Amino acid sequence: MIKKMIDGQAFWQEIINRISKGERTNFFFSEEEALFFVGNKKISRVDFTGGVYFFIEEESFYRLYYFLEKGKIPEVLPEYGKPMILEEVLLAAKERVPSEDSWQRIGFKPYLQRKRMYLASKNITFEERKVTFASEEMLEEIFQLMQDSFEPYSSALPTKEELLLDIQKQNVLISCKDQKLLGFLHFGDIKQGSMLWHIAVMPQARGLGIGEGLVKDWFTAQRDIAKKFLLWVRTDNPPALQMYEKLGFLPDGRVAPVMIKTT
Amino acid sequence: METLMKILVELRPDVDFEENKELVDSGELDSFDIVSLVGELCDAYDIEVGAEDIVPENFNSVEAIMALVERLQED
Numbered sequence: 001m002i003k004k005m006i007d008g009q010a011f012w013q014e015i016i017n018r019i020s021k022g023e024r025t026n027f028f029f030s031e032e033e034a035l036f037f038v039g040n041k042k043i044s045r046v047d048f049t050g051g052v053y054f055f056i057e058e059e060s061f062y063r064l065y066y067f068l069e070k071g072k073i074p075e076v077l078p079e080y081g082k083p084m085i086l087e088e089v090l091l092a093a094k095e096r097v098p099s100e101d102s103w104q105r106i107g108f109k110p111y112l113q114r115k116r117m118y119l120a121s122k123n124i125t126f127e128e129r130k131v132t133f134a135s136e137e138m139l140e141e142i143f144q145l146m147q148d149s150f151e152p153y154s155s156a157l158p159t160k161e162e163l164l165l166d167i168q169k170q171n172v173l174i175s176c177k178d179q180k181l182l183g184f185l186h187f188g189d190i191k192q193g194s195m196l197w198h199i200a201v202m203p204q205a206r207g208l209g210i211g212e213g214l215v216k217d218w219f220t221a222q223r224d225i226a227k228k229f230l231l232w233v234r235t236d237n238p239p240a241l242q243m244y245e246k247l248g249f250l251p252d253g254r255v256a257p258v259m260i261k262t263t
Numbered sequence: 264m265e266t267l268m269k270i271l272v273e274l275r276p277d278v279d280f281e282e283n284k285e286l287v288d289s290g291e292l293d294s295f296d297i298v299s300l301v302g303e304l305c306d307a308y309d310i311e312v313g314a315e316d317i318v319p320e321n322f323n324s325v326e327a328i329m330a331l332v333e334r335l336q337e338d
Binding site for chain 2: 016017019021023028089091093094190191192193252253254
């Protein structure tokens with residue numbers, strides 16, 4: 001039976017209890033985020049023997065989170081009428097539990113995979129570069145390029161309002177020619193570091209080194225603040241992988257496979 | 264300690280666990296690491312990490328994690 005969640009504190013206590021028992025999960029949110037989901041009535045649940053599913057509703061799909069007791073396998077999901085997205089964060093070197101097969105048995109298909117890469121600031125040879133931060137006037141253009149460049153389910157795209165805030169915080173860098181946008185890079189703060197959230201180059205400007213230039217701009221913009229630079233890259237994007245490797249990024253062992261169940 | 268170091272290095276090969284004594288407070292370990300680590304500790308040492316023990320001070324250093332494991336093994 002699908003149930004709406006109403007008590008945020010009880011929800012958080014349940015999360016901690018399940019984690020403390022070593023249950024398998026893809027739920028890695030903070031208390032604040034967990035309370036936010038309940039407060040916004042975005043989350044519902046289905047309980048079954050040996051586990052629980054949590055569903056977070058987005059406009060055109062659901063994000064699925066689970067907790068499973070040791071040795072249990074995922075159970076059949078109720079029909080929801082929108083695609084269901086299952087994103088996990090795993091260690092590449094470790095066996096996946098629950099297995100991909102067990103998700104496929106209940107209707108999920110592999111969708112894409114990302115891996116995380118990092119670069120310590122001390123290993124960067126910084127260049128003197130003139131960086132350009134996005135201005136508020138460019139919001140629409142950047143937002144459109146973002147919508148056109150990323151897959152819709154697991155790219156964690158910001159809303160236009162969130163993007164505007166990040167532009168105001170100087171967390172969006174751009175590459176321009178003759179006042180025309182060629183590409184942008186959107187980053188955010190993490191403790192002692194900087195995370196690349198989104199980077200995209202206009203189709204007609206690809207292959208010209210604009211992406212690499214933006215990444216170097218990011219290094220320059222954050223060199224006094226960040227001890228490390230992090231990013232997630234799709235494993236089916238060889239040009240991007242080669243670019244990051246050339247710049248010195250190394251995989252840190254984390255991978256994030258995404259699976260989809262369509263109706 | 265050897266088992267713990269093996270778990271930690273597998274989890275985060277990029278972190279200097281011997282030097283860093285503020286693993287959580289400095290942001291070196293994030294929530295994914297903590298959740299994964301608790302799961303690994305439960306399996307490796309056959310313990311349950313109580314909800315009240317999932318606090319930064321128990322995960323800030325190798326020594327703190329080891330002390331937590333030893334205390335839970337005695338319980």
